[in-house]
Amino acid sequence: MDDVKAAADFYSALFGWDVQDAGPGAGGYHMAFLDGSVVAGIGPKPDNAGPMPSVWSTYISVDDADTTAAKITDAGGSLMMPPFDVMDQGRMTVAFDAAGAAFGLWQAKAHHGIARYGEPGSVSWNELHTRDYQRSRDFYAQVFGYTYTDLDGGDDFTYATIERSSDAQTVGGISHDTSLAEGMPNYWLTWFAVADPDATIDQATGLGARVLFPATDSPFGRMAVLQGAQGEVFGIIQPPATES
Numbered sequence: 001m002d003d004v005k006a007a008a009d010f011y012s013a014l015f016g017w018d019v020q021d022a023g024p025g026a027g028g029y030h031m032a033f034l035d036g037s038v039v040a041g042i043g044p045k046p047d048n049a050g051p052m053p054s055v056w057s058t059y060i061s062v063d064d065a066d067t068t069a070a071k072i073t074d075a076g077g078s079l080m081m082p083p084f085d086v087m088d089q090g091r092m093t094v095a096f097d098a099a100g101a102a103f104g105l106w107q108a109k110a111h112h113g114i115a116r117y118g119e120p121g122s123v124s125w126n127e128l129h130t131r132d133y134q135r136s137r138d139f140y141a142q143v144f145g146y147t148y149t150d151l152d153g154g155d156d157f158t159y160a161t162i163e164r165s166s167d168a169q170t171v172g173g174i175s176h177d178t179s180l181a182e183g184m185p186n187y188w189l190t191w192f193a194v195a196d197p198d199a200t201i202d203q204a205t206g207l208g209a210r211v212l213f214p215a216t217d218s219p220f221g222r223m224a225v226l227q228g229a230q231g232e233v234f235g236i237i238q239p240p241a242t243e244s
Contacts, residue, residue, distance in 0.1 A: 001230055001232070003230065004042055007054075007230060007232075010207050010209075014207060015032075015121040015194075017032040017033060017040070018032070019031070019032045019033075020033065025087050026087070028043060028044045029041060034121045034122060037116045039115070039121065040114065040123065053232070054228070055187070056234050057102065058103050058126045058188035058190060059103070059106045059113070060103060060104065060105055060106070060144065061106055064107060065083040065093060068105055068143065068144075071142070072095045072097075074142075075142045075143050077096055077098050078096045079095050080093065080096070081093055081094065083107075086111075088109055090107055090109045090110070090111050091107040092104060092106050097136060097139045098138075098139040099130055099131075099132035099135050099139065099186050100132075100185045101136070101185065102185075103188055119193055120194050120195045121193070121194070123190060123191070123192060124193035124239065125172065125190075125191040125237070126171075126172045126173075126188055126189070127174065127191070128172070128173070128186065128188050129175050129188075130174065130186040131176070131177060132186065133158060133176035136174060137174060140162070144164075144165070145165035145166075146162050146163060147162075147168075148174070149163060149170075158176035160174050189234070190235070191223075192235070193237060194236045194237070194238055196238065197215045197236050197237070197238050198215050201214075201236075204226050207229060211226060212226060212233065220237065220240070221239040221240045223235060223238070
């Protein structure tokens with residue numbers, strides 16, 4: 001983010017987070033807590049990254065960041081920087097896939113990532129939006145061993161869920177996004193669960209956000225896409241109620 005404090009204030013008001021400075025040596029990085037559990041991180045843009053938009057970054061957990069970084073370049077991707085240690089918390093880098101979408105790698109040490117998900121105020125879903133659908137699928141299959149399950153949504157909907165090879169657990173989605181504007185890079189979109197999307201939209205716009213896609217009902221729940229006060233794009237979704 002350009003202004004970490006402003007982002008902390010925005011998301012604290014929107015999602016009820018308690019955002020705390022990660023301390024000396026963290027480079028201005030802050031951790032977001034919900035009822036005492038880590039749900040996100042907010043940090044400044046890298047000094048050496050050059051001009052870049054504010055974004056929510058998707059991080060993929062790996063056993064060995066250096067080995068995975070080599071697989072990324074072998075598969076036609078690139079690295080923003082070589083893997084590096086984050087104090088005693090973990091080892092990481094930021095990479096671009098073979099079709100240009102940015103994502104992070106995280107090799108956990110003391111910090112194992114978010115502790116709550118799928119409930120209001122926490123991450124619900126991560127999905128890749130790409131105009132290079134097959135190239136993107138091939139890249140993540142080669143680097144991470146992912147498999148895919150295609151969803152049937154009609155002629156104008158090409159989407160697959162992503163399954164982890166170790167246990168077939170669904171870990172995200174990939175969308176063939178033909179609406180991407182010319183010159184706009186492929187990107188990973190982070191979705192946050194909310195109890196009431198319409199009320200969240202009203203609150204977000206009052207805090208300076210914009211509505212990119214209005215609240216819409218879908219088989220996956222009522223959802224919308226917003227642009228935060230610093231330009232970062234994120235989704236909100238109210239998952240459908242499950243029968244008890």
